[in-house]
Amino acid sequence: MTDSVPGAPTHRASKVLITGGAGYIGSTIATACLDAGITPVIVDNLSTGRREFTAGREFYEGDIADGRLLDRIFAEHPDIFAVVHCAALTVVPDSVAQPLRYYRENLAKTVDFVDGLVRNGCRRLIFSSTAAIYQPGPEFTVDEDSPIGPVSPYGRTKAMVESVLADVCAAEDFAVISLRYFNPIGADPRMRTGLQLPRPTHALGKMIEAVETGEPFQITGTDFETRDGTGIRDYIHVWDLARAHVAALQQFDDVLAGEPEPHLVVNIGTGQGTTVRELVDALDSVRGVPLPTVAAPRRAGDVLGAYTRVDRARKLLDFSCEYTVADGVRHALEWAAVRDSRFGDR
């Protein structure tokens, strides 16, 4: 006799381990989990994450490759039903300058971490993958079957981890949903968490820096084959991105039950492309003041960009975005205004 209901999840999504839960995306996922009634347990070495984001949350300071720490976490929380694996180094130019560090932190440590999960009988994992693993091409849209061809060591670490996870799923009682994120922007709409990195290099971060300093914003690349010559991206509100994780957690077993393999890949984006100039327009309409811009050369390795088709996320996770790009811009500006007061050392 079981208490299961036809169509109901085959597990109860009650407690989840989040690696990198003191970082930008992981802390927002932790908040969204709490709002959905799922208790987050965070493990983070605070290399880029902030202790402030763990306040009032179950938190273990340490490294994902520390097997003894992992054993302790599972001994103290035997009811963890899944892991969201966000912990990684994420700066593309750093990965070019220090590839061994990136392969160690993102790939080798994930191997040790997954070994520890298998040892502790934890068999569900959601992996933070990235749109950066797709091969750049003239097509504006990609889907999960588009060719893989990352151009940076960072992107390659993510593609390699996906392959490792697929192999583990084939050999062990282990199941994975790899979510390939497009470009996250914004903050928790209630301003509990947001971007904590002091020197962001992404487009919206640099625009907000330009607002703060009064310097013109440099548009790096105005000769791409896009509608206005500037790079195109799929900017997803970080809260929507976090909601996608909650959806994947709540339906984990049911979603994978319908799949031929226990390793599923899903793109998470809005399905809409936005050029750099259009992102500046969104910022201008939110602020009501035009941001001065100046044309600059392309960044090394910069690509034309892409946005995702959203059919798989909609069909398998019943997920779609609720926030617009303008919402993301507005929340990023609001967060920038409160951010420093949240951190004692700035």
Ligand SMILES: NC(=O)c1ccc[n+]([C@@H]2O[C@H](COP(=O)([O-])OP(=O)(O)OC[C@H]3O[C@@H](n4cnc5c(N)ncnc54)[C@H](O)[C@@H]3O)[C@@H](O)[C@H]2O)c1
């Ligand atoms: N931000 C983006 O544009 C983007 C896009 C696609 C995918 N992703 C992926 O999303 C995930 C989260 O990215 P983010 O933007 O929140 O970055 P972040 O730097 O804000 O968060 C990463 C967190 O992981 C922690 N961490 C790193 N290495 C660790 C280790 N060995 N052990 C324990 N903790 C460790 C850091 O302290 C930090 O809190 C990453 O895996 C990243 O590759 C990010």
Ligand SMILES: O=c1ccn([C@@H]2O[C@H](COP(=O)(O)OP(=O)(O)O[C@H]3O[C@H](CO)[C@H](O)[C@H](O)[C@H]3O)[C@@H](O)[C@H]2O)c(=O)[nH]1
């Ligand atoms: O100061 C800037 C910064 C960016 N851009 C342009 O804005 C577009 C988007 O650039 P982002 O850096 O915001 O986005 P990317 O997709 O190129 O890269 C981002 O997403 C990647 C994952 O997909 C990595 O996480 C990377 O570190 C992060 O910056 C590009 O055309 C870029 O040339 C500018 O015009 N000026």
